[in-house]
Amino acid sequence: xxxxxxxRRDFLFTATYAVGxxxxxxxxxxxxxxxxxxxSVKALASTEVDVSSVNPGKTITVLWRGKPVFxxxxxxxxxxxxxxVSLKDLKHPEKDEDRAKDPxxxxxxxxxxxxxxxxxxQKGDYNGWFCPCHGSHYDTSGRIRKGPxxxxxxxxxxxxxxxxxxxxx
Amino acid sequence: MxxxxxxxxxxxxxxxxxxxxxxxxxxxxxxYPTPKNLNYWWTFGGILTFxxxxxxxxxxxxxMHYIAHADMAFDxxxxxxxxxxxxxxxxxxxxxxxxxxxLAVYIHIFRSLFYGSYKSPREVIWIIGxxxxxxxxAAAFLGYVLPWGQMSFWGAxxxxxxxxxxxxxxxxxxxxxxxxxxxxxxxxxxFFTLHYLIPFLILGLVVLHIWALHVPGNNNPVGIDIQKPSxxxxxxxxxxxxxxxxxxxxxxxxxxxxxxxTPNILGHADNYIEANPLVTPxxxxxxxxxxxxxAILRSVPDKLxxxxxxLSAILILxxxxxxxxxxxxxxxxxxxxxxxxxILVADVLILGYVGAMPAEGLYLLIARVATAYxxxxxxVILPILGFKEKTLPVPLSITEPVLGxxxxxxxxxxxNKENL
Numbered sequence: 144x145x146x147x148x149x150x151r152r153d154f155l156f157t158a159t160y161a162v163g164x165x166x167x168x169x170x171x172x173x174x175x176x177x178x179x180x181x182x183s184v185k186a187l188a189s190t191e192v193d194v195s196s197v198n199p200g201k202t203i204t205v206l207w208r209g210k211p212v213f214x215x216x217x218x219x220x221x222x223x224x225x226x227x228v229s230l231k232d233l234k235h236p237e238k239d240e241d242r243a244k245d246p247x248x249x250x251x252x253x254x255x256x257x258x259x260x261x262x263x264x265q266k267g268d269y270n271g272w273f274c275p276c277h278g279s280h281y282d283t284s285g286r287i288r289k290g291p292x293x294x295x296x297x298x299x300x301x302x303x304x305x306x307x308x309x310x311x312x
Numbered sequence: 313m314x315x316x317x318x319x320x321x322x323x324x325x326x327x328x329x330x331x332x333x334x335x336x337x338x339x340x341x342x343x344y345p346t347p348k349n350l351n352y353w354w355t356f357g358g359i360l361t362f363x364x365x366x367x368x369x370x371x372x373x374x375x376m377h378y379i380a381h382a383d384m385a386f387d388x389x390x391x392x393x394x395x396x397x398x399x400x401x402x403x404x405x406x407x408x409x410x411x412x413x414x415l416a417v418y419i420h421i422f423r424s425l426f427y428g429s430y431k432s433p434r435e436v437i438w439i440i441g442x443x444x445x446x447x448x449x450a451a452a453f454l455g456y457v458l459p460w461g462q463m464s465f466w467g468a469x470x471x472x473x474x475x476x477x478x479x480x481x482x483x484x485x486x487x488x489x490x491x492x493x494x495x496x497x498x499x500x501x502x503f504f505t506l507h508y509l510i511p512f513l514i515l516g517l518v519v520l521h522i523w524a525l526h527v528p529g530n531n532n533p534v535g536i537d538i539q540k541p542s543x544x545x546x547x548x549x550x551x552x553x554x555x556x557x558x559x560x561x562x563x564x565x566x567x568x569x570x571x572x573x574t575p576n577i578l579g580h581a582d583n584y585i586e587a588n589p590l591v592t593p594x595x596x597x598x599x600x601x602x603x604x605x606x607a608i609l610r611s612v613p614d615k616l617x618x619x620x621x622x623l624s625a626i627l628i629l630x631x632x633x634x635x636x637x638x639x640x641x642x643x644x645x646x647x648x649x650x651x652x653x654x655i656l657v658a659d660v661l662i663l664g665y666v667g668a669m670p671a672e673g674l675y676l677l678i679a680r681v682a683t684a685y686x687x688x689x690x691x692v693i694l695p696i697l698g699f700k701e702k703t704l705p706v707p708l709s710i711t712e713p714v715l716g717x718x719x720x721x722x723x724x725x726x727x728n729k730e731n732l
Binding site (some may be wrong): 175176178180181184204206208209210211257258259260261262275276277278290291292293 | 409466468469472473474487489490491492493494495496498502579589590591592593594595596610613614615618670671672
């Protein structure tokens with residue numbers, strides 16, 4: 144009899160703790176989630192860029208989600224150089240075809256994957272980009288070749304709205 | 313420490329003290345028995361309290377004029393410098409005050425390392441101190457972001473990106489810290505809030521730090537326990553108060569030199585250029601007091617391992633009371649440890665120097681050797697040394713070597729002076 148009562152009491156305790164924990168969690172979550180990107184930040188998630196004035200061998204930098212995006216119209220030599228690289232030589236193996244849908248246009252986040260600096264255009268040992276902060280070298284396809292960065296520079300979602308306009312995001 | 317019962321003299325004092333024993337606390341702090349052989353390296357606790365209060369008071373004033381908004385922060389700092397009455401003075405005290413705070417805390421930490429102040433029974437004081445040190449670094453970093461100059465922006469970008477090294481959840485944490493997809497206005501406003509909060513957390517921990525200190529009492533240059541309080545100690549007031557006050561005055565001369573003669577020498581010129589998310593400055597360096605850890609971060613070629621090495625370099629200090637196996641506290645009686653101590657000091661200074669240099673060639677090699685040695689000191693040398701080292705005889709009491717004692721001990725005391 145008394146044993147049975149104890150079990151009922153245990154169940155009540157456990158149930159109370161469980162409901163209490165859910166309540167505390169539900170109260171804390173808004174305090175944590177308020178720090179995530181808000182609606183006004185998310186609303187700026189895509190941007191359209193006119194690239195008609197960009198000649199081969201030129202890069203323009205546009206701001207998307209507060210980050211620089213490099214849009215480079217590559218020369219034939221750069222494309223050939225990027226395609227000639229063997230995947231075995233890459234720290235983060237990616238084919239150039241997978242990074243530039245239209246080989247003439249390379250659209251990528253101008254953010255070093257090490258600690259987020261903006262790499263410099265046409266610098267470094269591989270004719271691509273060089274990050275001045277901690278010395279990462281990227282090739283003409285924006286792939287990491289030397290230095291502490293772990294991965295290639297990121298390709299954002301983008302598409303050609305028409306032949307002169309790229310929509311990023 | 314003082315066991316005697318305190319009774320206020322006045323009737324009102326007694327009435328009040330029975331209800332809230334503030335007078336008992338004041339009496340304890342006044343009479344607190346302090347080892348009479350403390351040297352000037354022991355004055356930095358008081359100096360650090362001064363630094364904390366200076367930062368809180370000047371910070372409160374600056375917050376009355378500063379605007380935490382990405383479009384206005386930079387201009388509001390210039391407004392403080394040019395328009396606000398004595399704004400230049402208050403800002404320069406606050407900015408240089410951070411450096412003075414770290415200068416004092418490094419001396420305070422290295423004093424503990426020399427005299428073994430972290431050892432039993434003072435481990436909790438030590439660990440609270442390490443937490444304070446971590447919070448100081450957080451506060452300094454957050455505060456450096458607020459002027460919204462180029463170094464502010466890119467320093468914030470680099471440091472927050474350290475979290476992206478965490479597998480799986482790293483990117484999510486960084487976005488959460490930023491409140492967006494890059495360092496921007498939401499980041500600035502939350503950094504301002506946290507920068508305002510942390511000094512008060514530090515203040516609370518300082519109270520615990522001193523409370524924990526007052527349980528066993530101060531360590532001292534010979535590193536032995538107090539035998540007879542009546543012979544080995546002096547009351548905190550007036551002896552230590554006046555000595556701390558004199559040391560503080562000397563410290564304030566150095567402080568004032570920086571504020572009035574070279575207020576920008578410890579900063580970076582790039583931070584007088586407004587933040588620009590499209591251009592990274594050619595050479596990003598943290599403030600001088602973070603350079604040794606920055607050198608450790610850069611000396612590891614892998615991103616995640618670099619971050620782990622840097623954090624371990626700080627957290628390893630918390631384990632120090634257990635890594636140092638020697639029963640003798642003071643380096644005065646540890647001839648080998650004393651040498652390794654100075655090698656460690658040199659090692660940290662070298663790390664600081666290469667942290668300010670580009671991470672390539674010879675600098676990178678030196679940084680790697682110095683990083684390796686830093687960990688070897690704590691993980692290999694200290695544990696082994698406790699068993700292998702032949703220590704010198706320790707005096708029987710604090711008073712003994714002062715009053716002559718054996719010639720051997722008198723020699724040890726002179727050596728001690730030479731080393732400092």
